[in-house]
Amino acid sequence: MLNDLKIVIGLLKKILDARSPVSGEASNEWLVKQCLLHNVTYQLTAEASHDKWIGFRELKRTTKNIFARKSATQQLEQASSSVVLGGFMASQEVIVNYIEFETGKKIGWYLAKTEWPEVSAPGKFVFWWKWFWFSMPFAFRCITEPNRTNIALLIRETADTALLLFWLRKKK
Amino acid sequence: MYNFLPYELDSNLISLLCRQHEIQVTKIPSSGPLSTHNRIMISDEVAFSSSYHNEEYALYRESIRTSKVLMWGPERAYTYIHRYSASPLATPQKTIGFYSHGAWIRQADDHASDGLNIGDAELNLLNHLAVFMKNNPGYSLIVFPHPRERNEKRWNDTQDFYSKHLHSTRFSFAAKGIATAHSFEIVDIAVAAFSTIVFERLFCGFKTLIGNYGIPGFPIEDSTLQNICFNSLETMSSKILSACTQSTDEFFSTNKISGYRFHAYPKYTQPIH
Numbered sequence: 090m091l092n093d094l095k096i097v098i099g100l101l102k103k104i105l106d107a108r109s110p111v112s113g114e115a116s117n118e119w120l121v122k123q124c125l126l127h128n129v130t131y132q133l134t135a136e137a138s139h140d141k142w143i144g145f146r147e148l149k150r151t152t153k154n155i156f157a158r159k160s161a162t163q164q165l166e167q168a169s170s171s172v173v174l175g176g177f178m179a180s181q182e183v184i185v186n187y188i189e190f191e192t193g194k195k196i197g198w199y200l201a202k203t204e205w206p207e208v209s210a211p212g213k214f215v216f217w218w219k220w221f222w223f224s225m226p227f228a229f230r231c232i233t234e235p236n237r238t239n240i241a242l243l244i245r246e247t248a249d250t251a252l253l254l255f256w257l258r259k260k261k
Numbered sequence: 262m263y264n265f266l267p268y269e270l271d272s273n274l275i276s277l278l279c280r281q282h283e284i285q286v287t288k289i290p291s292s293g294p295l296s297t298h299n300r301i302m303i304s305d306e307v308a309f310s311s312s313y314h315n316e317e318y319a320l321y322r323e324s325i326r327t328s329k330v331l332m333w334g335p336e337r338a339y340t341y342i343h344r345y346s347a348s349p350l351a352t353p354q355k356t357i358g359f360y361s362h363g364a365w366i367r368q369a370d371d372h373a374s375d376g377l378n379i380g381d382a383e384l385n386l387l388n389h390l391a392v393f394m395k396n397n398p399g400y401s402l403i404v405f406p407h408p409r410e411r412n413e414k415r416w417n418d419t420q421d422f423y424s425k426h427l428h429s430t431r432f433s434f435a436a437k438g439i440a441t442a443h444s445f446e447i448v449d450i451a452v453a454a455f456s457t458i459v460f461e462r463l464f465c466g467f468k469t470l471i472g473n474y475g476i477p478g479f480p481i482e483d484s485t486l487q488n489i490c491f492n493s494l495e496t497m498s499s500k501i502l503s504a505c506t507q508s509t510d511e512f513f514s515t516n517k518i519s520g521y522r523f524h525a526y527p528k529y530t531q532p533i534h
Contacts, residue, residue: 117326120301120324125271128298132269253275
């Protein structure tokens, strides 16, 4: 799990350092940077864009999630290695049926991204520690930067993505 | 991995990570225009669910990086297409349906702005509908509220909102408890400002017009979708009056949008159980 966090942090640093293309095609990293920092999101309310402390609120919220004992993954078919990444558990049936109808294949797992993460107990504190120190500067940036909603969400996304990667690699 | 959340900020970050670890990703954007949240997509496969997506793909080819494009039906279409695919359902003449996006209620709930001005577009559209109904007394108008507007706690506000903006127009609300997508045949012509239901209705083969009051970049210039868009009382009135005299097949063929119907999707032309 720590290794996955390291991978995500490494990639995020590369993405956030990506420069706009002077000529020719933009790199994938630069495109991802545009999404992370400038796309519209509904994950936080409109009020968050005026809240200078939104980064610290995200630190607190994600910390709670990391230490929460919850899980939003469901195995559907043992023989299948395909996974659906959806929002809420409640939408699982509609989404899975739709994909199975279109592909004609059975889905193995459903992950409700909005409701997890699940962090396995042994590495929890070290995971949190590493994530916290990486994310802290984003919280400070939220005080002054206009796109603070997107920056605040980087805090959540770092942890979520590392846990998703950990989970995917475990099941692969 | 099938990613049903391509609109989330970290969706492409996840794609890059999956690529590093040889996990194949298929992204499934909703039937609405890609320009709103999905003009950048990095994925091994992308499943489009509207003919308009193909037109947008030509425009955003540099930022939609995929090696394979799939054509799927809209998200829930497999649950209701049988109602429409067996034989065409007759629609009552001179009936107009307003399909709401519920923009005013989203604003009241402090949703982040998407920059599409849908709230203003819906207000303009309602005002123009009120004038059209006054000038054309033979028509009837049914409002199809968004599920957010249907919420019991908000229902009084919803009724007040439409009474206020449709002025003294005679209108009714679609019956509660029947999903909009399961009752497309209730009206002959639907009008909407911006909603994925527009694409679902077109998919099922029903006449639909889009009130495009300054939604940036929509529709793409010279796209076939432009044939069913309007942005003034005059263009709305002429499109409604013209559509009313046309059969469904004529409506789709003269507007060059036959590719939006389920007939263009082999999977949906066979019986679905």
